[in-house]
Amino acid sequence: MAAMTPPTSPPPPRPHRRAVRQLLLGLVPLLVVGLVLLVALAVRLEDVRAPLDGDTATATATVTAVRRGPDGRGLDVSFTDADGTPRTGVVELQQALDVPVGARLTVRYDPDDPADGSTLVHTDGDAASAAVSDVVFGLLAVLVVLLAATALTTARLLGRPRLRSRPALGLTATHVVVRRGLLVRSWLEIDSSAGLRWLPVHWAPELDRLTPGTRIEVRGDPARDRLVLPVVEGAEVWPSGRVRAREPRGELRQAAVDPAATDVGMARQARADGVLPFLAPVLGLLWSYVDSSGPQGFLTVTALSAAVLFWLPQLLGSDPRTPGRT
Secondary structure, three states, X not given: OOOOOOOOOOOOOEOOHHHHHHHHHHHHHHXXXXXXXXXXXXXXXXXXXXXXXXXXXXXXXXXXXXXXXXXXXXXXXXXXXXXXXXXXXXXXXXXXXXXXXXXXXXEEEOOOOOOOOOEEEEOOOEHHHHHHHHHHXXXXXXHHHHHHHHXXXXXXXXXXXXXXXXXXXXXXXXXXXXXXXXXXXXXXXXXXXXXXXXXXEOOOHHHHOOOOOEEEEEEOOOOOOOOOEEEEOOEEOOEOOOOEOOOOOXXXXXXXXXXXXXXXXXXXXXXXXXXXXXXXHHHHHHHHHHHXXXXXXXXXXXXXXXXXXXXXXXHXXXXXXXXXXX
């Protein structure tokens, strides 16, 4: 009696390495720009803190005049130091304020400064303190952006492979392309047990070879699950978002079928998504105007927002077609 051959399980799908490269393509430049900004802001923080480093003594001062300092943003004050010596000083404000003469405020000063002339003293909310606060805020903002981007990208890189363990279904699907403004992205239109479902995906050459209405393997159930993993021609196609029950917004069209389609380098995807960062100077100008941070604020926000505007589309899927070629 011949021995029975055990059934063989289908080979595991090929990993979607292009999606991994695309996610790293967006994250790495953001990390580089963010680290450069962190170093630059840390150096800047040392500079703006320098005038405050010698202020080791405090006193209660009385405003004697509102007239000195750059652009009329200064207060003349008088106080008595810890040794009982009368002193006069100048407080530089961040902006001109209507401070009444005779008002009392706590100032910090350098006890080593000579007592026979007006010296620069500081108080909460003055120009020096505001400069320090602005730089600290910038450091925290850049750090939060880097941590958030790294967490989201890492979750995508680690979470998508876990979809392989879900039960496999055979469903018909069609490759469609959706254009919204400057973004062109691939989607799969899947015929599930609950009707049509749409899934945004990271592009792969197998999608361009997919004939409309072809039966494919789907790990997970699009009728119930928020995330599923399509497998086309034995290759994973990573979803870039959740399953949608409604047709996606934008200009939707069936993608052209190319039986000879092969992989496309990431340079074309970078060129297609490289338009959005050109909006960064507008954000930089808006921030520098609202925050009154000047050229330094403009450069910082422009650099960071340009990197974010290039990173964000990489999470939203991909398609190497440029907007003008859909």
